[in-house]
Amino acid sequence: MRKDAITSLLAVVVLTVLLGVLYPLAVTGISQVTMKDRADGSVLHRDGRAVGSTLIGQDFRRPAKDPDGSARKDADGEPVLVADPRYFQSRPSVTGYKPNATAFSNRGPNGKDTKEAIDVNVAAYLALERPYDAGLTVARIPVDAVTDSASGVDPHISQANARIQARRVAKVRGLPLHRVLDAVDDHTAGRGLGVLGEPGVNVLELNLALDGLRGTAARAGGTSSSTTTTEGTR
Structure with missing residues (x-):
């Protein structure tokens, strides 16, 4: 019994050192040499500050204001957030x-609550985008614009979604539509390995790029619900 106990203890120590220390150190060292940016979380910086990660979606809404200028609150006393029209909006998030x-x-x-949630998102999307695209119908709304992602922090939206939003962003910022569409194309990632999934537009990268364009009529300067959005870089 004593021999078995010693053998078990040695196995725990050896495996702990191998798998808990040496293996993580080896993987970390190799990744730091071969793919440092991705190993560090694909963090985006602006003016020397980390403003987010290309892997994590952010909230580009802002607090709604009452006529007297005070922040609007919901029934639970939480700030009511509305989409900031200057920015491309991420997918809906339950988190x-x-x-x-x-x-x-x-x-x-097929649940009733699913339909109700989608109906709310559809109404909000139409209210935001239809003033800049009079021909926008429910049938034209991309699925990703009104449904939650699996993680709640999907950093990408579909190209169709981005192209619809581009009309609003161009109008509000006072930019030619083709410049905004060019920015969309520049920040579109292709299919994984060339065949997996669909192309996606990275929302944070795109919004950062738009803030850097000259001639922008409305620069970001308000308060966002996220501490690491582009607005937080100023």
Whole structure:
């Protein structure tokens, strides 16, 4: 029995050193040499400050204001957030885009609550985009624009979604539409390995690029619900 106990203890020590120390150090060292940016979280910097990661979606809404200028609150006393028209909007999120609590709604595809949630998102999307695209109909709305992502922090939106939003962003910022569409194309990632999934537009990268364009009529300067959005870089 003593021999078995010693053998078990040695196995625990050896495996702990190998798998808990040496292996992580080896993987970390190799990744730091071969893919440092990705190993460090694909963090984006602006003016020397980290403003987010290309892997994590952010919230580009801003607090709604009452006529007297005070922040509007909901029934629970929380600030009411509305889409900032200067920015491309990320996919809807049930977690409020919090990366430390990624989750999806867990609603069934045929459930009544699913339909109600999508109807709310559709109405909000039309209210935001139709003033800049009079021909926008429900049938034209991309699925990703009104449904939650699996993580709640998907950094990408579809090209179709981005092209619809481009009309609003160009108008509000006073930019030619073709410049905004060019920026969309510049920040579109292709299919994985050339065949997997669909092309996606990185929202944070795109919004950062737009803030850097000359001739922007409305520069970001308000308060966002996210501490690391482009607005937080100023």
